[in-house]
Amino acid sequence: MANANETSNHTNVETGHPTKATYFAVAMLLVVLTAIEVGIFYIESLGHGIIPILAILSGAKFALVVMFYMHLRYDAKLLTWLFLAGFFLAITVVFALLGLFHFFI
Amino acid sequence: MAQAELAPGGHEEHQTTTGLSHKKLLMWAFLGSDCMFFGALIATYLVYKNQSLGGPLPEDVFDILTTSTSTFVLLMSSMSMVLAYSALTRGNMNGFRIWLLSTCIMGATFLGFQVFEFNEFVNHEVHFECSHLEDLTEFERTFADRCDGTVDEVFIEHAGLTPRTNLFGTTFFVLTGFHGGHVTLGVIWLLSMFFYSLRKGGITPAKHEEVDLAALYWHFVDIVWIIIFTVIYLFGVFPGF
Numbered sequence: 001m002a003n004a005n006e007t008s009n010h011t012n013v014e015t016g017h018p019t020k021a022t023y024f025a026v027a028m029l030l031v032v033l034t035a036i037e038v039g040i041f042y043i044e045s046l047g048h049g050i051i052p053i054l055a056i057l058s059g060a061k062f063a064l065v066v067m068f069y070m071h072l073r074y075d076a077k078l079l080t081w082l083f084l085a086g087f088f089l090a091i092t093v094v095f096a097l098l099g100l101f102h103f104f105i
Numbered sequence: 106m107a108q109a110e111l112a113p114g115g116h117e118e119h120q121t122t123t124g125l126s127h128k129k130l131l132m133w134a135f136l137g138s139d140c141m142f143f144g145a146l147i148a149t150y151l152v153y154k155n156q157s158l159g160g161p162l163p164e165d166v167f168d169i170l171t172t173s174t175s176t177f178v179l180l181m182s183s184m185s186m187v188l189a190y191s192a193l194t195r196g197n198m199n200g201f202r203i204w205l206l207s208t209c210i211m212g213a214t215f216l217g218f219q220v221f222e223f224n225e226f227v228n229h230e231v232h233f234e235c236s237h238l239e240d241l242t243e244f245e246r247t248f249a250d251r252c253d254g255t256v257d258e259v260f261i262e263h264a265g266l267t268p269r270t271n272l273f274g275t276t277f278f279v280l281t282g283f284h285g286g287h288v289t290l291g292v293i294w295l296l297s298m299f300f301y302s303l304r305k306g307g308i309t310p311a312k313h314e315e316v317d318l319a320a321l322y323w324h325f326v327d328i329v330w331i332i333i334f335t336v337i338y339l340f341g342v343f344p345g346f
Contacts, residue, residue: 017190017191017194019191020188020191023184023187023188023191024184026184027180027181027183027184030180030183030184031177031180031181034173034176034177034180037334037335037339038169038170038173038339041169041339048343050339050343051340051343054335054339054340055335057335058331058332058334058335058336061180061328061331062328062331062332065183065324065327065328065331066324066328068187069183069184069186069187069320069324069327070320070321070324070325076123076124076125078123078125078130079125079129079130079133082130082133082134082137083133083136083137083140084137085137086134086136086137086138086139086140086141087137087140089137089140089141089144090140090141090143090144090145091144093141093144093145093148094144094147094148094151097145097148097149097151097152098148098151098152101152
């Protein structure tokens with residue numbers, strides 16, 4: 001237990017998870033990022049340049065939920081690798097299928 | 106905490122070969138595999154998105170403000186879920202029940218939004234005035250040949266989107282429908298936990314891992330929606346994407 005206390009003063013000593021203040025801060029960040037996403041969606045002058053911006057914002061929201069709400073930042077690394085293996089395999093499948101249909105079918 | 110202690114990294118140490126809870130390990134393996142499931146559905150949507158022979162298309166039916174609201178509700182449900190788990194680990198059972206029930210209500214609200222959206226799509230109508238054809242989408246212009254030169258004529262045509270209408274409809278309803286199915290399962294799971302917690306000894310702070318697993322599933326449903334909202338809805342209205 002002492003180790004858990006020493007690792008971070010932002011964590012709950014019972015489980016090694018973040019405190020309520022951290023959870024609220026993450027929620028507010030998620031709301032702000034979503035509002036920015038919707039806001040820039042209506043800026044027509046950005047054209048297709050909006051796509052990488054939205055992808056980055058979406059990626060940030062994804063990372064926040066996974067790291068703080070799903071506790072991967074505080075849990076064992078093995079769990080992170082287990083999840084990321086499936087996640088990156090899924091991304092590979094998406095791009096492989098898009099490439100296959102774009103170039104060969 | 107009878108069989109689990111905190112490891113130096115902060116996570117719980119279990120008496121297993123990996124030092125991790127087998128249930129938690131299995132849950133993460135399941136979530137990783139579910140990523141591939143949704144990855145395949147998203148890929149199918151993107152591959153067929155511009156292959157539809159007729160409308161309606163995303164720019165005809167999507168209502169970004171409505172979907173943004175439902176996204177906000179789902180994000181907030183994730184926050185209430187972590188607060189429920191946090192209350193449980195601190196031994197605050199009333200707080201746990203309140204936050205858990207809030208999560209269920211917000212999950213059900215999200216499903217309500219989805220039912221509303223599907224209903225709107227199925228009953229979609231094209232409204233146009235013959236004197237204002239310049240703002241119509243490509244699909245809506247296919248109805249413009251009904252204008253016979255009468256300036257003030259107004260047309261309302263039913264042009265619903267169902268899974269059988271076109272490839273966009275098929276892949277969209279399958280993808281968002283499966284996500285809705287996941288949310289439904291999550292709401293049932295969390296509700297069952299709520300009622301189980303009312304029983305003496307049903308859910309206690311010592312049994313917090315059962316809630317942790319349900320919470321992981323709920324957050325996963327949330328992160329899948331984060332991707333669907335961006336890729337399907339926000340990117341969806343850009344021609345050629």
